[in-house]
Every structure is written in structure tokens, then in C-alpha cells.
Amino acid sequence: MATIKDIANRLGISVSAVSKGLNGASDISDELRQIVLDTAVEMGYSTKRSKKEEHRKLCIFIENMEYDTENQFGYDIVLGFKQNAFRHKWDVDLIPVTPSFQLSEKYDTFMLRNGYCGAFLIGFALHDEWMKQLEHTTMPTVLFDNYIKKNPNVCYIGSDNYEGIDLAVDHLYILGHRKIAFLNGSLHSMVSEQRQEAFYNSMQNHGLEVDEECTAFGYYVADSAKYHVPGFLSAGATAIICGNDLIASGVITECQLRGFRVPEDISVIGFDDLPFSSMLNPPLTTVRQERIELGKCGYVILNSLIHHIAISKTLIRPQLIKRESTARIE
């Protein structure tokens, strides 16, 4: 692992100049500081620095996800992470990011410059600039709902989507449903792809056929329903599993608009169990993602990565929350 002296030798400058660059002293130029930081990252200096007691700082980067109030998906994830991190005496900064922010500085350089020992990334998209950089990062990084191959410094955590969808199919099967539709979230999302595969697997394991007219990718918004629900209803579906609770709320509305009663005529299941789900009419049966546990687990895994346990993947069990939007088929 590189020392300050190695960095000084590589750059042909003094040890004290390197030290100033790393510690943010004001008496060297911004240009030289950037060169020192980039070289330190390249030479793998980061991990060494992280071990100093005074730098016990972690970071949560969040994008494409709301987290300000208890109603929002990210709120409990952030809370769970912080609860566990504070208990172990870490400081945690929460930094919302945008695509342009990611273009302004390299991930590793940002981490090193700010003295973070590791980060938890929530809501990032596959095409984000930092996602590419994670393939080679030397920073301990836990990534919610996305997977990076082969880099021992990065771990994927998320809900077990296979078990979640299986819980939904199994619940409907027991209620007598045989023609089950699936309105998934967005295409090109790892989570949607897992749930799609899970749906086909679970239907097969229950001896049920998937009707291609009864599955579709939509978007993770309520509006998705109106494009697909009419087709599902004409095809004779008696139940609709939805990619999240927002979609499910749209599906319930759309069914009711078309004169179908939920759950008497058609059963609807969501995914996530956001707080509004219990307040829908009827209250929504849904697959709950345990967001506090996901956040706590994010910390536990990040701490393991910091201690050089190269975990690649960790899944949390979802739970089926039975409410009134599903019923035994008549």
C-alpha cells in the first residue's frame, strides 16, 4: 500500500507538499492539490488513511429517491444506516447528487478529499458516471439495488426480489387465482429484471402459465396503469401484481374506473409497503421492503468491507403484508 513518501517520489515533490495536498492546507495551489489527490487515489493510498481515528466519517450519496419525510422510500433506509453507524461512533454525511455533480469530480477523489472511509449509494442509475467508476474504486462502497462485478471493494445490497414475488404469487395461488398479471416497473433496471424472472419462476413452480398479454414493463408511477390494465382485464386476469405501491394505486383506480371492484372482481398486490399503502381504498396488500433493516444492513456490510471482508451481495427478506386488496376468487 502506498505511503506519503511513495506519492512524493512518484510526483518528484516533497513529503510535506503531499501532506498539504492530502490535508487540504491552503498554501499549495488547487492544481497541485488535485494532482496529489488523483495520484494518491491511483496508488491506493485511501485505505491507509481511513484507519486514522480522526477520520471516522462515512457518506450516504442519494439520487433519484425521495427521503425527506417518513412517507418517502429513502427515509427509513437513511435512518437505519445512521442509527447503526452512530452506535459505532461514525459521523455520517448525507449528500444528494446529480448526474452533473458526478461529472465534476471522480468518485474516489471526492471520497479522499473529504476524508470518507466508505460510502452507501442509494438510487443510482445504471448509466451514472460514478457507476462506471465503481468497477475500479478502492473505496469501500455499498450499493443499494445495483451490482458491480468482481471489485472486492463494492457490495450490492437489496431486498430478495425472488422471494418477494414468490410471496405474492403464492398468496394469490392460495386464494384460488390462476390467471395472474404482472405490471412491472421500468425496463433496464436490475430490480425490474429480477422481479420479471422471479415472476416467471414462481408461476412455473406453482404450475401456472404466464399469459404474455398479462405481463408488461411500465414505469414506477401510478400512470403506468392506464396503458396496461385494460389489456389485462380483457385477457381475463383475476389478479395483478404490481412493481411498486404507486403502480398498484394506479391499478386500483383504473380497475374501479372500468367498473371492476377490488378485491371482489380483481385482486391487486403492490411492492414496498410505503406508508400510504394502508390508506388506499381498499388498503393495499403488498410485499414489504424492510427499509430500516436495509439501512442497518447497509452499515453492517460497509463496516465489513472496511475490514476487508469482500462481500459481493447481501439480500434482506421481504414480508407479505396482507390487507384488503386481495381476496379469494369467487
Add this chain to the structure above:
Amino acid sequence: MATIKDIANRLGISVSAVSKGLNGASDISDELRQIVLDTAVEMGYSTKRSKKEEHRKLCIFIENMEYDTENQFGYDIVLGFKQNAFRHKWDVDLIPVTPSFQLSEKYDTFMLRNGYCGAFLIGFALHDEWMKQLEHTTMPTVLFDNYIKKNPNVCYIGSDNYEGIDLAVDHLYILGHRKIAFLNGSLHSMVSEQRQEAFYNSMQNHGLEVDEECTAFGYYVADSAKYHVPGFLSAGATAIICGNDLIASGVITECQLRGFRVPEDISVIGFDDLPFSSMLNPPLTTVRQERIELGKCGYVILNSLIHHIAISKTLIRPQLIKRESTARIE
């Protein structure tokens, strides 16, 4: 959660009799003690008891796996688990078990009677009596290389076999190999099945065809080689990936007996990186399972289960260790 009083009410005996049964006092009959313990388990009393400071005891159950010396697969797994557990002030008992031992007492009852807060199970077989009981256990349990559906108290940990096999195929592909054989371990093992699927996936991702004459399930012993290597060689394989290092050692011997030089005529890759692998002739290229990390991770996950974070699955990244049993194709 049930209290001592609940158990007393259910059984129609005094609170002090229940307490004696739970705490192993000598002035009640063995029969009554067993009834108290079984009832306590049934009523979910275990978790409550586990929180008392004086009962900070964990257990490692080990079966079908050697662990006495550094050369053996289980040694570092046990070591890693203990290292992490001791740091957090847990006592750890290591208990070798047999199928008949598992028939002598229920898993939950054994755990409760001995005051364990959680257990790490290594080397268990699918048909073991306790494996069935794990579907409904209330005891926090981490299971190495086996998966239990839907029970939030049980987590599977192991190496990422998909990534491991992909590392092996990728290494051979870069060396110019196109006709790659796979001599897997035993059929009816979750790990073997994962590696089989991983082999097909990885070959496809590399644009290579799997020749059915060049894949076989054997057993996790060196002797497996002699039944399958002749067929692989006649089919024209230039490289053989093996289910573990023992199989690979047999494969090297078998190739050499038949006049094939390793690696000049045929490349061989193992799985595990047991200490003897570097002493084979030639030293074995292999996919290393990080056993110390697996053990440490076993503790981290068990501790999370004890704190009600329902992790279902955690995978550790394997590493490719390049030695002299693989070479560029001539």
C-alpha cells in the same frame, strides 16, 4: 413473546418449576425439564432469554468437514468466526455433529437447553434432520452453503460460485482455450448446482459452446477424475475446470498417466485453494474461497440476525489464484 409465566400457565405448573426447567436445576425430573424446554421453544421463549448478558454464547455445529489442521477446509472458517466473535465478547462452543445426534434432540431445544443465542452451521447435508427443522426455527442461524426459504431467522452464506466459475472460464478464454471441460462435484448439492449453472452462463457469455461430453458431476474426491478425464481428453478438451482442488489433483495425475502434460497439453483449474494446491506438480491455478472471510462474515451476519435484521443470503467474492497448471494454448 412468551414469558416464564405464559409457559407456567400453559403447562399448569408453577413459575419456579418452569424456571428450574429452563436453568437446568437438578431438583426437577428430566421428563418435566424436557416438557418445559419443548414448550418454551414452541412458544418462542428463546429470543427473550438470549438477551441476558450472562448467556452470550454462540455455537458452531460442524459436520462432513475436516477442521482440525490448517490444511483442512473448515479450519479457517472456524478461526475467522471465532476471531470476530471473541472480539465482541462472545463465548463460542464448537460441536461436531452426526445424523444420529440430530435425531436425539430437536435443534431449537438443544439451543435453548444450552443457552445459545445463535449458531453457525457448517457442512450440513440437505437430508439432515436439523435442515428440515431450520424451516421453522426461531433461533438466529447462519448456514454455510445451504439455503432455507422464507424463515427470517436463517441466513445462507457462501462464496459467490457464479463469479468464481466465471473467473476460471475468463482466465482460460484469455489464454486462448475454447474447448473447456467441467468436472463438477456431487450432484444434489446446492453448490454443485450453482457452479453448473454458472459454467453454462459463463461459457455462453464468452461465446463458447458447452460440449455435453465435456461436463460431468462426480464426487468431491480425487478418484472422480479417472472416470471422466479419459472422455474429456478424447472429446478434445484443452482445459478442465474442477469442482474442487482434490478433484483437480486427481485430474492432473490422470492426465499425466495418459501422457498429457499439464499445462503444455492441457490446463487444469481447481476450486478452494487449499494449502496443498500450491504444492502440487505443477502448482495449481485455482479459484480461492476466502475461508477466514467466510468465517468472519458468518459472525457478522449471525449478529445481524440476533438484532432482527432478516438477511437471507450473503456471498463472499472468490479470487482467481494463478499458478502453473494453466497456460496459453499452443
